Amino acid sequence: MNYSDAELKAAAALVRKALLSSLPDVSDYKPEYSPEFIEKMKQLSIKLHKRARLHRFASQVAAILLTVLLTSSVWLLTNVEARAFVKIWATEIFEDSFVYRYFVEGTNDALKNYDITKLPSGYVEVVNERNDTSHFKMYQKDDSIISFMYYKISDGTAQRVFAAKRESITINGNQGDIYISDDGQVFDLIFINEKDGVVFWVSSDVKKEVLVELAESIKERRN
Amino acid sequence: MVGYLQMLNTGEERERFAEIYLTYRNEMHYVAMSILHNPHDAEDAVHQAFLSIIKVINKFPAVKSDEAKAYYITIVSNKAVDIIRERKGIIDADYDERIASTVIDERVLGLHIPVPETDDILAIALSKMPAKYRDFLLLYYDGGYSTTEIAKVFSLKRSTVQKRIWRAKEMLREYYTREAQE
Numbered sequence: 001m002n003y004s005d006a007e008l009k010a011a012a013a014l015v016r017k018a019l020l021s022s023l024p025d026v027s028d029y030k031p032e033y034s035p036e037f038i039e040k041m042k043q044l045s046i047k048l049h050k051r052a053r054l055h056r057f058a059s060q061v062a063a064i065l066l067t068v069l070l071t072s073s074v075w076l077l078t079n080v081e082a083r084a085f086v087k088i089w090a091t092e093i094f095e096d097s098f099v100y101r102y103f104v105e106g107t108n109d110a111l112k113n114y115d116i117t118k119l120p121s122g123y124v125e126v127v128n129e130r131n132d133t134s135h136f137k138m139y140q141k142d143d144s145i146i147s148f149m150y151y152k153i154s155d156g157t158a159q160r161v162f163a164a165k166r167e168s169i170t171i172n173g174n175q176g177d178i179y180i181s182d183d184g185q186v187f188d189l190i191f192i193n194e195k196d197g198v199v200f201w202v203s204s205d206v207k208k209e210v211l212v213e214l215a216e217s218i219k220e221r222r223n
Numbered sequence: 224m225v226g227y228l229q230m231l232n233t234g235e236e237r238e239r240f241a242e243i244y245l246t247y248r249n250e251m252h253y254v255a256m257s258i259l260h261n262p263h264d265a266e267d268a269v270h271q272a273f274l275s276i277i278k279v280i281n282k283f284p285a286v287k288s289d290e291a292k293a294y295y296i297t298i299v300s301n302k303a304v305d306i307i308r309e310r311k312g313i314i315d316a317d318y319d320e321r322i323a324s325t326v327i328d329e330r331v332l333g334l335h336i337p338v339p340e341t342d343d344i345l346a347i348a349l350s351k352m353p354a355k356y357r358d359f360l361l362l363y364y365d366g367g368y369s370t371t372e373i374a375k376v377f378s379l380k381r382s383t384v385q386k387r388i389w390r391a392k393e394m395l396r397e398y399y400t401r402e403a404q405e
Contacts, residue, residue: 001396001399001400001403002396003345003395003396003399005364007345008360008364008392009364009365010343010345010346011343011345011346011349012346012349012360012361012364012365013365014339014341014343014346015339015346015349015350015357015361016289016290016293016361016365016366018337018338018339018340018350019293019296019334019361020292021337022336022337023254023296026250026253029249029252029253030249031249031252031256031262031265033248033252034262034263036266037266037269037270040270041244041270041273044240044273044274045237047277048236048237048240048277
């Protein structure tokens with residue numbers, strides 16, 4: 001005998017109801033979960049949290065890329081002779097985030113290549129995307145991620161960082177900030193090379209000291 | 224970049240995960256225990272089920288719904304069966320067609336669903352099928368899971384899932400004919 005998909009769909013719904021009605025009331029069933037199981041489930045939750053943080057970071061990167069592309073293309077048309085330097089950069093503080101705004105005379109220098117030269121062992125590159133004004137890389141080791149982005153500043157560029165706390169920091173003589181997530185597990189480090197008009201952004205769940213070392217190891221690649 | 228973003232989840236997913244876990248863990252454990260009869264293995268099945276559930280965590284708009292409950296239960300019962308297969312060294316015939324899983328009776332392996340009280344012969348036939356095939360039809364036709372999603376949940380190739388659904392439909396046709404004749 002033949003049947004249609006619609007008939008099968010209706011039959012499947014009836015079977016699902018039979019399944020549910022066959023389940024006993026387990027409100028009094030309270031198994032004693034082992035510490036190993038609880039720890040495994042906790043790790044699963046942390047994994048999701050890290051992915052959520054990463055998503056937020058990647059969304060911010062996407063927003064910056066768009067802003068940089070729009071502003072730089074306008075600027076290139078009108079300021080061919082302009083010289084490079086960042087005139088003003090400022091941060092605004094919001095309830096859940098900090099926003100950087102850049103006002104510059106700009107530069108027509110090409111974006112140089114930079115690398116983190118002291119990457120902790122075991123991390124492998126999983127993303128590497130570059131355009132004329134920005135470069136985004138991501139490294140992964142198990143559930144741990146290091147995101148590294150740098151971009152050319154142009155007038156009107158804005159960047160938002162979602163974080164609860166901020167501390168000032170100096171990286172190789174450049175002013176910057178380190179941001180700490182509300183659970184204290186993820187750090188964002190941003191510093192600005194005013195001379196070259198480049199913003200560096202490193203984000204990870206590694207220890208704060210390690211993140212600072214990573215930022216300090218960023219070097220221009222000459223090849 | 225866009226492709227990579229699509230792989231990532233939103234911040235709400237952690238809360239959803241916690242809600243699913245707190246709502247269904249005991250029921251899932253109960254079902255796993257009824258199949259495995261061992262608390263350690265039952266925990267293993269529940270953990271495996273959650274590893275799969277997070278791959279399709281936004282499948283159901285409401286966590287507390289009949290559909291969500293039925294298919295989280297279905298997933299954990301299948302994970303429990305996988306543990307039995309693994310322990311007994313059984314290779315699923317769908318993974319390797321040269322080896323049939325004759326060591327164990329597939330008709331009794333998995334979650335028992337009573338025959339629904341209905342005149343719908345197709346539903347009665349479906350409820351009597353081996354869980355291995357019945358569950359894929361339920362997930363696909365009632366749960367709204369795509370073959371890609373089922374493949375993710377059970378770590379199978381999409382072609383394997385398609386093949387099993389096709390076989391299940393063929394098998395259902397036989398069960399349906401038999402039921403109609405009785």
